[in-house]
Amino acid sequence: MKWRINRRTFLRNSALSGLGLLTLKNSRSAFSYEANEKLNIALIGVGGRGSWFVGAIPRVGGNIVAMCDVNERKASGSFKELPKAKKYFDFRKMLSEMDKQIDAVVIATPDHTHAVASAMAMKMGKHVFCEKPLTHNLREARVLQETAAKHKVATQMGNQGTSSEAFRRAVELVQAGVLGEVRHVHAWNTGGGPGKRPYPSKVHNLPDYLKWDLWLGPAASRPYNSRWLSGWHGWRDFGTCQLGNWASHTMNLPFKALKLDSLWKADTLVSDERLVRLRAEVSGIHKETFPKWEIIRYDFPARGDMPPVRVNWYNGAGRAPGPRGMIEKMMGRRLDWGDAGEKRWQDHAGCLLVGTKGMIHSTGHNMSFSLLPEDRFKDFEGPARSLPRSRGHEREWLDACKGGPPAMSNFDYTGPLTQFVLLGNVATLFDQKIEFDPLAMKIVNIPEANEALRREYRQGWSL
Secondary structure (H helix, E strand, O other), rough: EOOOOOOHHHHHHHHHHHHHHHOOOOOOOOOOOOOOOEEEEEEEEOOOHHHHHHHHHHOOOOOOEEEEEHHHHHHHHHHHHOOEEEEEHHHHHHHHHOHHHHHHHEEEOOHHHHHHHHHHHHHHOEEEEEEEOOOOHHHHHHHHHHHHHHHHHOOEEEEEHHHOOOHHHHHHHOOOOOOOOEEEEEEEEOOHHHHHHOOOOOOOOOOOOHHHHHHHHHOOOOOOOOOHOOOOHOOOOOOOOOHHHHHHOOOHHHHHHHHHHHHOOOOOOOOOOEEEEEEEEEOOOOOOOOOEEEEEEEEOEEEEOOOOEEEEEOOOOOOOHHHHHHHHHHHHOOOOOOOOOOOOOOOEEEEEEEEOOEEEEEOOOOEEEEOOOOOOOOOOOOOOOOOOOOOOOOHHHHHHHHOOOOOOOOOHHHHHHHHHHHHHHOOOOOOOOOEEEOOOEEEEHHHHHHHHHHOOOOOOOOO
8 A cells, every 4th residue: 555646746736735715705714814815924034945935825825925034145036036025134123014914924944043933923923834843942842832822823834744645644544553553663864964063163254145143043143154054954053953854754753643742741641651761872972063873762651542662763874873774674675775776765764663563654754655564455445534634734824824723733733743853962962861751841860951952042032
């Protein structure tokens, strides 16, 4: 049983699928906002990943009234595409000046400014769509979750696979017991990190198209050096490496399907045991950067009728020792890491949920999956649907903004998901097991490790 769709097709269809709502003229809507009325939306970050939303938001019925980016050169194409939208470099100025003209905000900046932009917008009553990872650290994720609840705004994190048919069907199959008891999960990414890398010491000439102080945002001030920008994903000051960049997608399936998020909720557990225990093996411990390879083993206690489960994260192709041969043996085929199959790195990221009755292999974005062994599940149809289906990730959020049901990747869910994946980055700083209380958001066995759950903001920036 295979569910296949490539990412480009999914993203295109996600954007276009929302167009149907716009044709329902004079229809009676359950939404508090008229279904055919367009929301006024501001984009924060439009030079990189954010350029996608310049086209996607208008296609699903949003009206872009303002755009903000600190890099005028990278954003120039987006700025030209929507000449009527007001242009800004500082999102704080944009939100303050255009407060009454903005209903919702889309944020697609580097990781370290996600939280400050999201928090300010929500406190002003704006609905927020924030690209993954939701935040740079665990405390920020908790604050955004609480802020969204307090101000009753519609939210969505940009792990677009959540809206795919494959993701929702896989969740249904796992929770219906099709795999039996799932006690082991294996998730991987071949990207790795930069390894040991000293802070840049030279001062480069600041290009006139870049607002450096605004790019730094809440991070500590420092002289401009182009290396900060060219490899920002690998600096702990700014990025979250593959756990933030990829596990927000890849480990979303086990987090949802195995009800791991229940550990973050006070009223959903029968047992008092909720500690998450994890340990990292790494190529080296580096305060400034992320290791070249890492193996992180998360141990979760039982959740209701679901047994304890170990979630294994492997990062770094050919460098993280051991897991490839084991995973290939369980799947019954070679992984395409550029040297097998079509040799197109189609398996550069993935996840394998191993149950007593079968397995599910999901691709990196959770946009396709296979039930294994294939001969056991030939012609298998499975239980009836139990989850709502999505007409597209952005459309699902816009519907929620208009009073519809909450989007599935809303901050009440993705706040805990983000804490889960980023806790792995904390573990890579310590050569011992970490015991984490999700409800208290506290490492209980290494007091000094709690400093890594948060960071200090420089003057002028706050949540």
